[in-house]
Amino acid sequence: MFEFIVSGLRSGIRGRSVQIVFALGLVLVAVAYLSASFSPRHPRTVALDVGFSGMRFTLILLSLFWVQDLVAREIDRKIILQSLSFPVSRAAFLFGRYFAVLALVCLSTCILALSLLLAVALSSPNYDQDFRVGLGLPFWVTIAGLVIDVSVVAAVALATATVSTVSMLPLLVGAGFAIAGKALGAAVDYLARGADGDAPFADAWAGRVETVRWLIPDLSRVDWRDWPLYGVAPSIEVIAWSVLMAVAYSAIVLALGWRALENREFG
Amino acid sequence: MGLMPFRPNGFAVLLVPALLAYVATIAALSGQRPPSIAPELSARLPLAAQVIMAGGDRYLAANMAGFRVLVADTFRMKSDEFATQAQLQKDISWLNPAHEDNYYIAAAILSQPHLIPAAQYVLRRAADARPRDWTPLFYYGFNLYHFEKNPAAAAQALLEGVSRTQDVAEQWGLQALAARWIERGYRTDEAARLVGQMADNAPPGTFRRYMKFRAERLVQLDRLKTMALKFRDMYGRSPTRIEDLVDARLIERVPVDPLGVGFAIDTAGEPGFRDTVKAGNR
Numbered sequence: 001m002f003e004f005i006v007s008g009l010r011s012g013i014r015g016r017s018v019q020i021v022f023a024l025g026l027v028l029v030a031v032a033y034l035s036a037s038f039s040p041r042h043p044r045t046v047a048l049d050v051g052f053s054g055m056r057f058t059l060i061l062l063s064l065f066w067v068q069d070l071v072a073r074e075i076d077r078k079i080i081l082q083s084l085s086f087p088v089s090r091a092a093f094l095f096g097r098y099f100a101v102l103a104l105v106c107l108s109t110c111i112l113a114l115s116l117l118l119a120v121a122l123s124s125p126n127y128d129q130d131f132r133v134g135l136g137l138p139f140w141v142t143i144a145g146l147v148i149d150v151s152v153v154a155a156v157a158l159a160t161a162t163v164s165t166v167s168m169l170p171l172l173v174g175a176g177f178a179i180a181g182k183a184l185g186a187a188v189d190y191l192a193r194g195a196d197g198d199a200p201f202a203d204a205w206a207g208r209v210e211t212v213r214w215l216i217p218d219l220s221r222v223d224w225r226d227w228p229l230y231g232v233a234p235s236i237e238v239i240a241w242s243v244l245m246a247v248a249y250s251a252i253v254l255a256l257g258w259r260a261l262e263n264r265e266f267g
Numbered sequence: 268m269g270l271m272p273f274r275p276n277g278f279a280v281l282l283v284p285a286l287l288a289y290v291a292t293i294a295a296l297s298g299q300r301p302p303s304i305a306p307e308l309s310a311r312l313p314l315a316a317q318v319i320m321a322g323g324d325r326y327l328a329a330n331m332a333g334f335r336v337l338v339a340d341t342f343r344m345k346s347d348e349f350a351t352q353a354q355l356q357k358d359i360s361w362l363n364p365a366h367e368d369n370y371y372i373a374a375a376i377l378s379q380p381h382l383i384p385a386a387q388y389v390l391r392r393a394a395d396a397r398p399r400d401w402t403p404l405f406y407y408g409f410n411l412y413h414f415e416k417n418p419a420a421a422a423q424a425l426l427e428g429v430s431r432t433q434d435v436a437e438q439w440g441l442q443a444l445a446a447r448w449i450e451r452g453y454r455t456d457e458a459a460r461l462v463g464q465m466a467d468n469a470p471p472g473t474f475r476r477y478m479k480f481r482a483e484r485l486v487q488l489d490r491l492k493t494m495a496l497k498f499r500d501m502y503g504r505s506p507t508r509i510e511d512l513v514d515a516r517l518i519e520r521v522p523v524d525p526l527g528v529g530f531a532i533d534t535a536g537e538p539g540f541r542d543t544v545k546a547g548n549r
Contacts, residue, residue, distance in 0.1 A: 038334045042367040046330060053327035131367070131400065182323030186362070190314060193361075225326060230365040231399055 008070045008100025015069050022062065022108065028054030029115045036123035043124035044133050045229050051116040052225050055109070056146055056182075062108055063154040064174045066101045072161040072170045090261045094162070098254060101154050105147060113143045131231065138228035141239075145222040148246045152217060153178045155250035159257030162264065177216065185220030188213065217249045311355050317362070329363035336372060353377050353385035364392035367400075374406035383414045394427070401428030401441065408448075418452030426465075439474045446481050451543075455492055459485035480525035484540070487522040491530060491538035494518055505536020 032051030036043035071094075073079075117135060133139075157174030164170055187209050195202035221242040226232040312320070321328035332355055339352060356377065359369045370393035377386035387410055393403035408424030411417045425445035429438050442465055449458045459482055466478035491509065494517040498506045501515065509530050512518045524530060524540070533544040 035330070035334075038337055039368050040337075041371050045367065046333075049326055050330055053321070053324050053330070056324065057322060131397075179319065179323040183318050183325075184323075186318045186323070186325045187315070190361075196314070219323075220325070223326075226365065226396075230397055232365070232396070 005096045005100045005103065008066075008097050009103055011070060012066050012100065012104040015065070022058075025055070025058035025062070025108070025112050026115060028058055029112065029119050032116060033119040033123050036120075042129050042131065043127060044120050044129060045131070047120045047123040048116070048133050048135075048139075049225065049229055051119060052142065052146065052223075055112050055116060055143075056149065058112065059105055059109060059146060059150045060153055060175070060178045063101055063105050063150050064157050064171045066104055067097075067154055067157040067161060067174065068167065068171050070097045070100060071158055072164065072167045075161060075164075075167075091258050094158070094254070094258050094261055098155065098158055101158070102147075102151055105150050105154065109143060109147050109150075113140075134228040134231060138224075138231075138233065142223075142225045142228050145224045145242075148222045148243060149182075149219050152181070152219065152246050152250050155253045155257075159253040159260070162257040162260040178219070180212075181216050181219035182223075183220075184209075184213065184216055184218045188218065217245055219246075222246055311351050311358070314358055314361065317358065325362040329359045329366055329369070332359045332362070333366060333368055337368060349377075349379065349382060353382045356389050357385050360389040360392045364396035366393070367397075369393070370403045370406070374403075374410075378414075380414060383410055386410060387415075394424075399431055401431040401437070404428035404431070405441070408445075412448055418448040420452075422446075422448035422452055435474075439469075442469070442474075442478065443481075446478060450481075450485060455485055455489040459489055484524050484526060484528075487524070488530065488538060488540065491518070491522070495532070495536060495538050499536070506532055507536070508532060509538065 029051060032047045032054055035050040036047035039046040117139070120133065120135065153174050156177045157170040160173040161170040164173075187205075190196075191202050191206050191209055195205070221238075224234050224239070227234060317328040317332060318325055321331060336352060336355055336359065339348075344352070353373075356369055356373045359366055360373075363369075370389050373386045373389040377383065377389075387407060390403045390407040390410070393400075394407055397403060404424045404427050408421040408428075411424060412421035415421075422445040425441045425448070429441050429445075432438055432441070446462045446465060449461050452458075453461065462478060462485055463482035466475055466482050469475040469478050491512065494512050495506055497517055498512060498515055506512055506515075509521050509532060511532075513520060522530065529541040530538055531541040531544045532538050537544075
């Protein structure tokens with residue numbers, strides 16, 4: 001498995017598309033810096049808030065490209081046969097590639113997070129806002145939540161790649177899953193508050209969302225940005241349950257992917 | 268020498284009609300202007316669309332709507348655009364209730380009577396989502412007092428904000444204002460009790476003395492009101508001056524207001540503070 005992690009890391013860092021997306025990430029951090037100009041009261045809070053959103057967007061895209069590059073394309077072009085000709089299990093290939101993607105995500109996260117810190121520190125230098133943003137532990141806990149979020153999306157994309165016969169499918173499914181998982185919390189909240197008084201709408205959708213809630217994890221649960229932005233720390237219990245939910249879901253989809261890969265014929 | 272025969276090729280077949288069509292469209296469109304679009308906030312997307320457009324990220328959706336509200340030119344906005352802005356600010360509050368610019372703009376701009384419910388929605392949610400910030404509670408209380416004419420609830424909002432600030436001057440300011448609003452919002456005996464409690468809870472010093480003065484004058488006013496009722500029972504008419512109560516031996520002398528304002532009786536025969544009783548009172 002270690003060989004697959006190392007080769008995955010090498011391949012991931014060399015990829016051209018990844019460099020483009022990475023540049024996009026740095027642009028998004030610059031956007032975070034500029035967005036501070038749009039806030040009269042809390043410019044650094046807005047810069048950090050937009051930066052977190054930009055980081056998630058970039059990391060999701062990066063992870064999907066890496067899954068695409070390291071797994072989906074290998075399967076599509078039958079290069080995987082060469083990898084599997086070594087005396088290693090298919091599980092080692094799958095989990096090796098997954099951990100390679102995670103390692104690449106962690107590396108990118110560190111670079112983007114440091115860039116974001118710099119952007120926030122430099123934004124609005126002549127204004128000392130009343131409520132300071134938490135750039136210490138709260139910031140890094142939120143960043144860890146982002147990585148967990150991305151790791152779930154990567155697991156889903158990877159599992160999709162094991163059954164997909166079209167190389168673009170993991171990217172599309174992963175992107176759709178990332179949006180749906182993130183929006184689920186807002187949807188549940190919206191319906192719980194009566195859908196702005198639209199009772200028929202709330203009744204019609206409550207059942208469906210209740211079903212979807214069991215099929216797709218609520219990724220907004222691992223978004224703890226209220227802590228660095230507004231000083232509202234999540235409880236340890238909430239963090240623990242949210243992390244467990246994300247890890248368990250990743251394990252489920254990876255297990256399904258493993259099963260699919262074991263049974264797949266590469267003719 | 269004969270003329271060369273015209274042999275149309277594919278290039279000319281594509282280019283000539285395209286050029287003619289292009290020139291014709293330019294001529295046709297030159298006299299037309301696009302319909303004027305309302306300059307600012309004329310439309311609002313449903314919440315679900317805002318969230319989806321932000322990739323499912325409700326914080327990003329709140330920021331995008333927040334930028335839109337922030338750059339709106341309120342001087343040029345019409346009444347219906349203010350209504351859209353109010354709804355947009357409620358959306359931002361729903362997406363991210365702690366958004367500081369949003370509650371600040373809501374407090375500043377949504378001040379017309381029909382927009383106050385939206386402002387109060389934004390401010391109450393901001394107060395709940397920002398446990399260290401007393402300002403949304405101040406604006407919330409201000410609207411309750413001035414627009415909803417509910418001084419008792421307004422005073423409670425201010426008192427809720429007291430524990431959120433470490434600045435003693437801010438704490439005193441909020442409590443002093445709350446005491447004034449309590450005087451207007453509660454029965455006098457109840458107001459005296461509440462302000463007395465606030466004085467007891469204040470740290471020893473100038474501010475506690477000030478609050479005790481406010482409680483004391485409320486106690487005096489309550490006693491004057493009770494005596495005015497007795498006067499009515501005795502003489503079948505209302506007193507017209509505070510001195511009437513002294514003459515009737517219901518009080519020993521005209522009480523001294525510790526804040527120096529003094530007491531008076533209004534046109535309905537009801538005792539009150541001299542600065543608050545209606546014009547023409549004695």
